[in-house]
Amino acid sequence: MTTINDIAQMANVSRTTVSRALNNSGYVSEDVRRRIMQIVEETGYMPNQSAKSLRTKRSGVIGVILPRLSTETSTRVVNGINEVLAKEGFQILLTDTELDKQKEIDYIRLLKSRHVDGIILLATNVNEALIQTIQQVDIPVLAIGQELPGVPSLVYDDYHAAADLTNMLVRKGHEKIGFIGVTRDDPSVGVLREQGYRDMMQQHGHQINEAWIGEGDFSIESGYEQVKTILRNSKSDRPTALFAVTDRMAIGAIEYLKEQGYAIPEDIAVVGIGASMMSKYMTPSLTTIDYHNKEAGKQAAHLLLRQLKNEKIDPKFELSYRLILRDSV
Amino acid sequence: MTTINDIAQMANVSRTTVSRALNNSGYVSEDVRRRIMQIVEETGYMPNQSAKSLRTKRSGVIGVILPRLSTETSTRVVNGINEVLAKEGFQILLTDTELDKQKEIDYIRLLKSRHVDGIILLATNVNEALIQTIQQVDIPVLAIGQELPGVPSLVYDDYHAAADLTNMLVRKGHEKIGFIGVTRDDPSVGVLREQGYRDMMQQHGHQINEAWIGEGDFSIESGYEQVKTILRNSKSDRPTALFAVTDRMAIGAIEYLKEQGYAIPEDIAVVGIGASMMSKYMTPSLTTIDYHNKEAGKQAAHLLLRQLKNEKIDPKFELSYRLILRDSV
DNA sequence: ATGCAATGTGTAATCGATTACATGTCGAAG
DNA sequence: CTTCGACATGTAATCGATTACACATTGCAT
Missing domain, CATH: 1.10.260.40 (lambda repressor-like DNA-binding domains)
Structure with missing residues (x-):
């Protein structure tokens, strides 16, 4: 060489x-x-970049930490990040935590030792150890999806998105609305979305039957299983609509409902969140919320770049969303 | 620090x-x-990895070059690669060529300067400049999806996959089978798949009307447009089945056909290749071929690791596939 | 008692770049 | 005719690790 x-x-x-x-x-x-x-x-x-980086303390590499490599959301965000960063001559070093909280922390430290200039973290949970590690490594970090105290964060407006969806269902005449959520370890998807749903139900004076509530794990299969359980446990008081906090779980739910001969939306309406590719092309097409993930990735990259230039940036940015009304309601 | x-x-x-x-x-x-x-x-x-890497000439980083970051195929392959590599302590440096041939070459050189220990290339085309660059950089490279002379390659059996699909359609009684391909710059998807189709048609003695043939660009939209053109140009001699070389183009085609009131598969059958998530959940569900992309990624990673250990590996590996028969035929 | 192998530790060169500092040239201003 | 600043280039230290080589100690076989 x-x-x-x-x-x-x-x-x-x-x-x-x-x-x-x-x-x-x-x-x-x-x-x-x-x-x-x-x-x-x-x-x-x-x-030789290693030599260069050793001397200058900058590497032209940005670390990206994903909860899962194989979801549409992640892919879109990474796509957006890459689009911006590649233009500026940065490369992406990719890591996948497989939803493991410890790995999240390990990877931050690992990325530091690899001299990345900054880190973009698609966060799924918030805990003290994580915050502390970020503080320690002293590299610009930008979080997407959760509000991390002390870390500039780009967040989706989960509460209002969920509230809007619920309101829309109520407006369509639904009073018995079921819900498939996820673990409360995830403040955004697990807590805020459920809160939006519950608050709106209450505001409209609709009682929630706890048998209508299920907890999945983001997967299609869990949507399938949860709706099955919900229907079994609420024989006499079946919901007329179902709110799944992710498209994938909504897709699983619809799969089961179709199998069982329910007509959608006539017998039961279903909504999701995420605007997955599938939501558009499935039958019936799925009513959902578009979080503009790619835009989020682009914005995250821009914000990180600004941090790298030592600009002060706001601690929190809220992203826009859009309700997409389709045939499933 | x-x-x-x-x-x-x-x-x-x-x-x-x-x-x-x-x-x-x-x-x-x-x-x-x-x-x-x-x-x-x-x-x-x-x-400090930069110092370490400068001294030892190894970085613990593997470069991955993708044609597009946002396709299911890429994602699955990367997922497989990562699963294997992460366990061995390697990280992935990701690059996206956006289907640009020059970038493919530039990135190989860039990755070299970043001291990656090896490169996995999801190839979409084969040309002299590319081969030469790979030879020059003198890093272990492994290609997926195309057979690159002089580079260990992991290839899908595109010819027989396409032939199998065609045969299946013929067995179902179809004689007029349309085809949506892609550019012939892509030897695997563009050439081999078409060859499999044409050879089988000929073998069964079914004449191909060139008005049935379209060329898309991998996108859903192009599937939509191509089938529109095909139907317009073959009014009196319409195909009864349609073979799209990717699921996405098949999806676009189905979208148009449904819009126009055609019944699938009664009026016209459609098949794709790729076993996308959507192919399973759409209506009608799509008959397609599963290339086991994640497995391919895992195998690629394993092969690259073996190369890193200076083991000699075969120049070519053929991957298995599986025909998934669903409701669209 | 001697020698040699195994064990334990340190010195200093090295990897390939950047950069503070020094040096030299030249033309213009005073 | 000096002096000074702009321009052009070089010398050598530096970044943080690894590693060849040297040296010292120990224990065991002869």
């Missing part, structure tokens, strides 16, 4: 000059600069 | 000893080792 020293030798200058030519720092005569660039072209020389 | 020197000082030994203790190389007395580990724990010290 050719190094800066090789280039220097070939061009009959010191490596200092080569470095200057390459980085446009300091003075280099046009003549010499051309000679150097010429040789760089010919040899296909590329600076 | 604490460095190995700080640790050495605190433990009253030389940094050499610390290095040895950390890497289990050479001799270190139990006593000293414990003392060092103790301090490492307390301080939360992590070795």
Whole structure:
């Protein structure tokens, strides 16, 4: 592999000059600069990033920590992040926590040791150890999806999104609305969305039968299982609508309902959140909420870049959402 | 940030000893080792990977080059790769070519300069410049999806998959089978799949009307547009079945057909390739071919790891596939 | 008692870049 | 004719690790 020293030798200058030519720092005569660039072209020389990074303390790499690599949400966000960062010459170092809280922490430290310039964290939970680790590593971190105290966060308005969906169902005449949520360890999806639902139900004076409530784990299968349980446990007082906090769980629920011969939305209406690709093309198409994940990723990247330039940024940004009304209600 | 020197000082030994203790190389007395580990724990010290990588010429990072970040296929493959690599302590450096051939080449060189230990390339095309660059950088590279001369490749059996699908349609009584392909720059998807289709049609003695043939660009929209054109151009001699080389294009085609009031599969049968999530849940569910992408990713990672250990591996591996018969035929 | 292998630790070179500082040239201002 | 600033280049330290080599101690076989 050719190094800066090789280039220097070939061009009959010191490596200092080569470095200057390459980085446009300091003075280099046009003549010499051309000679150097010429040789760089010919040899296909590329600076060794490890050496560069060791010396400059910056790597041109941004770490991204995902809860799951294989969900549409993650993919879209990463896509948005990459679109912005690639243009600025940054690469993405990807890690997947598999929803494991310890890994979340381990990866932050690992990324630090890899000298990433910043970290974007798709957070699924909030806990003291996590906050502390972030404080410790002292790298710009940006959280998406949860509000982390002390960390600039980009959050979806889960409460109002859930409230809007619930209101919409009520407006359509539903009074008995079932709900499939997730663990309360997840403040955004697990707590806020349920809160929005419960508050609106109460506001409209509709009693919630606790048999209508299920807790899934984000998967399609869990949606299928939960609706099954809900229907079994509420024979005489069946809900006429079902609110699943993610599209995937809504899809599982619909799968079961169709199997059992229920007509959607006539017998039972279903809504989800996430605006997955499938929600558009399935039958019936799914009413859902679009969180503009890709935009979120782009915005996150921009905010991180601003942090890297030492700009002060607000501690919290709220993202917009859009209700997509389709055939499932 | 604490460095190995700080640790050495605190433990009253030389940094050499610390290095040895950390890497289990050479001799270190139990006593000293414990003392060092103790301090490492307390301080939360992590070795600077840039320094390490500069010295050792290995980084613990594998570069992954994708044609598109936001497709199910890519995601699944990356997921498989990550599952294997993470266990071995490797991280993934992600890049997205956006189907740009030049970027494919640029990224290979960029990844080299970033000292990645190996590269997994989801290839979409084959050309001389690409091969040459790979040869030049002299890093273990593994290709998925295309057979690259001189590069160990993991390929799907596109020809037989397409042939099987075609045969299946013929067995169901179809003689007029339309086809939506992609650019022939893509040897696997663009050439082999079409070849499988054409050969089987010929073998069964079914003439192909060139008005039945369309070329899309992998997108849902292009499936929609292509089938529209095909139907317009073959008024009097309409196909009774349609073979789209990707699920997404099949989905677009079905969308249009449903809009126009065609019954699927009664009026026209549709098949795709890819076993996308949607193919299972859409109505009608889509007959397709499962390429086991995640397995491919896992296998690719394993093969790359073997290359890193300097094992000789075969130049070509063929992956298995499975035809999934569903309601769209 | 001697020698040699195994064990334990340190010194200093090295990886490939950046950068503070020094040095030298040249033209213009005073 | 000095002096000073802009321009151009080089010397050498530095970033934080690994590792070849050297040296010291110990124990055991001869």
